[in-house]
Amino acid sequence: MSGDLDRAVLFYELHDHYARYAASLDDGPLEQWPDFFTEECRYEIIPRDNFELGFPVAVMRCESRGMLADRVTAVLETMMFEPRYLRHHITDLRIESASAAGAETRANFSIIEVLPDELPRIAMVGHYRDRLERSADGQWRFREKLAIFDSVLVANTIVVPV
Amino acid sequence: MDPIVTPARTPWAASRVDRVPYWLYTDVDVFAREMERVFCGRSWAYVGLTAELPEAGSFKATVIGNRPVVICRNREGELRGFVNRCAHRGVKFCRQRQGRTNRFTCPYHQWTYDLNGALKGVPFQRGVNGQGGMPADFDPAQHGLTPLAVTAHNGVIFASFVHDLESFTDYLGEANQYYFERVFDGRELRVLGYSRQLIRGNWKLMFENIKDPYHASLLHVFLVSFGLFRADQESQVKMDATGRHGLLVSRRGEQKASAATRDMANLREDFALADPRLLDPVREFKDAATVVMQTLWPNLIIQQQSNTLAMRQIQPRDPSSFELSWTFFGYADDDEAMTTRRLRQANLMSASGLVSGDDSEVIKLTQDGLAPWPDETAVLEMGGRDTEDTEHMVTEAAIRAFYRHYREVMAL
Numbered sequence: 001m002s003g004d005l006d007r008a009v010l011f012y013e014l015h016d017h018y019a020r021y022a023a024s025l026d027d028g029p030l031e032q033w034p035d036f037f038t039e040e041c042r043y044e045i046i047p048r049d050n051f052e053l054g055f056p057v058a059v060m061r062c063e064s065r066g067m068l069a070d071r072v073t074a075v076l077e078t079m080m081f082e083p084r085y086l087r088h089h090i091t092d093l094r095i096e097s098a099s100a101a102g103a104e105t106r107a108n109f110s111i112i113e114v115l116p117d118e119l120p121r122i123a124m125v126g127h128y129r130d131r132l133e134r135s136a137d138g139q140w141r142f143r144e145k146l147a148i149f150d151s152v153l154v155a156n157t158i159v160v161p162v
Numbered sequence: 163m164d165p166i167v168t169p170a171r172t173p174w175a176a177s178r179v180d181r182v183p184y185w186l187y188t189d190v191d192v193f194a195r196e197m198e199r200v201f202c203g204r205s206w207a208y209v210g211l212t213a214e215l216p217e218a219g220s221f222k223a224t225v226i227g228n229r230p231v232v233i234c235r236n237r238e239g240e241l242r243g244f245v246n247r248c249a250h251r252g253v254k255f256c257r258q259r260q261g262r263t264n265r266f267t268c269p270y271h272q273w274t275y276d277l278n279g280a281l282k283g284v285p286f287q288r289g290v291n292g293q294g295g296m297p298a299d300f301d302p303a304q305h306g307l308t309p310l311a312v313t314a315h316n317g318v319i320f321a322s323f324v325h326d327l328e329s330f331t332d333y334l335g336e337a338n339q340y341y342f343e344r345v346f347d348g349r350e351l352r353v354l355g356y357s358r359q360l361i362r363g364n365w366k367l368m369f370e371n372i373k374d375p376y377h378a379s380l381l382h383v384f385l386v387s388f389g390l391f392r393a394d395q396e397s398q399v400k401m402d403a404t405g406r407h408g409l410l411v412s413r414r415g416e417q418k419a420s421a422a423t424r425d426m427a428n429l430r431e432d433f434a435l436a437d438p439r440l441l442d443p444v445r446e447f448k449d450a451a452t453v454v455m456q457t458l459w460p461n462l463i464i465q466q467q468s469n470t471l472a473m474r475q476i477q478p479r480d481p482s483s484f485e486l487s488w489t490f491f492g493y494a495d496d497d498e499a500m501t502t503r504r505l506r507q508a509n510l511m512s513a514s515g516l517v518s519g520d521d522s523e524v525i526k527l528t529q530d531g532l533a534p535w536p537d538e539t540a541v542l543e544m545g546g547r548d549t550e551d552t553e554h555m556v557t558e559a560a561i562r563a564f565y566r567h568y569r570e571v572m573a574l
Binding site for chain 2: 045047049050053055056057058059060061062063064065066067069070071073074077078079080081082152153154155156157158159
């Protein structure tokens with residue numbers, strides 16, 4: 001990877017990937033969310049204190065696109081929860097390292113949650129530590145995505161992935 | 163103590179536990195009395211695991227009821243507990259959740275306490291240049307931290323504001339001791355991590371939820387479809403003699419419909435995981451039970467569902483909210499496969515639990531539904547109106563038993 005234009009293209013591609021990722025969670029279809037990941041992958045939503053203290057427990061942990069799909073099925077069909085709208089705001093994307101085939105990134109996130117009878121609230125704030133790969137079809141996909149959240153006291157329940 | 167009754171409020175019919183008035187979940191006076199009598203009364207409250215306090219000087223801040231406390235090991239390695247409130251002006255002096263220290267120093271005026279809670283230093287006690295200072299008769303020995311009684315049993319730490327309580331095992335009773343020691347058999351524990359939820363409902367709704375096996379067969383598609391906990395399985399509900407502690411014990415069944423499952427609209431025979439590694443349980447305890455949910459008065463749920471083990475500490479904030487603080491653990495001698503299994507199964511539980519998420523949501527909806535109706539009552543007649551142990555899970559007996567003890571403790 002060399003040159004300002006290459007870096008700009010890379011930044012655009014990754015930024016676009018994150019924007020579409022957020023839209024899949026907020027506007028759906030949620031069934032498409034696993035396709036943002038490689039077949040074998042690591043996806044964890046982990047409280048910041050666990051992450052910093054080296055405790056491995058995550059509130060959501062998936063190790064394959066199949067487990068991501070199972071989580072989607074749970075949200076759409078098996079879990080009982082109060083209906084809600086979400087808006088994922090992914091900002092401050094930083095590319096830590098990149099090659100033609102892969103990239104390591106960090107980005108901040110905040111999630112605004114709206115319950116039907118309540119004012120909007122910030123459901124979660126934190127940052128991502130991600131590793132992406134460019135698949136054979138030319139698309140970037142997450143090989144690893146850690147959503148480390150600062151708001152360790154969760155307001156009731158996290159239903160939709162982060 | 164004066165009875166808590168206002169003219170507008172429907173009295174709680176004497177000694178009935180098959181009805182629970184909704185003012186119990188919303189009233190600030192009831193909440194204040196609960197903090198005094200239930201949490202700070204004659205009870206051993208869960209405060210942590212010895213694995214969290216590995217050495218002399220280790221400390222942990224937590225709460226009993228809504229009251230901040232600190233648990234630590236003194237120089238000799240003995241467990242100590244105090245109220246997290248400086249004896250000077252009330253500052254919550256310990257600001258870290260866990261750590262190691264030689265002393266506790268209040269940040270405000272730097273009053274300093276040793277690891278036994280004794281006041282060891284008061285800056286300017288003798289004044290500055292002969293001016294000011296504490297009165298000559300000020301006695302630091304009279305101004306230590308408020309101590310708690312602390313006890314540990316097989317790696318689990320409990321504390322009490324009362325210093326002449328029965329032993330912890332007497333407090334548990336025989337059946338509860340058996341199941342407690344089934345998980346806490348003396349092996350060294352390994353903390354796997356924490357999860358915290360602020361649930362917008364009254365704290366008692368959390369206990370009711372775990373003392374109620376009836377709902378599990380109906381609300382939780384995951385439990386029902388995979389036979390993890392279901393009314394047609396071999397199961398028991400057990401209490402101690404007082405009714406304050408409870409046990410739901412069950413054995414995993416199959417994913418198939420039968421005459422017994424016809425009322426379970428949520429049973430999905432065809433439901434299959436795309437990646438079944440999520441649920442790959444192995445037997446690891448001395449008996450054939452695959453799930454034991456133990457509720458210990460006043461603030462603890464011990465969860466053993468398949469291979470996911472957790473302490474759920476109930477921390478009331480006010481009448482309409484509580485923190486549910488989860489500590490996931492395994493054993494120091496777990497191999498990597500077992501640790502991975504526990505971490506995968508943790509998906510069922512806590513803040514985004516495939517199962518417990520249903521509960522945190524339904525607790526909020528319960529509070530939302532009952533709060534405007536203090537004079538209405540809950541109906542608790544499933545399985546009869548008594549408080550006896552049962553050999554099935556189609557019952558609310560453990561909730562009734564809880565309220566039998568609650569009424570006594572609360573003088574309500």
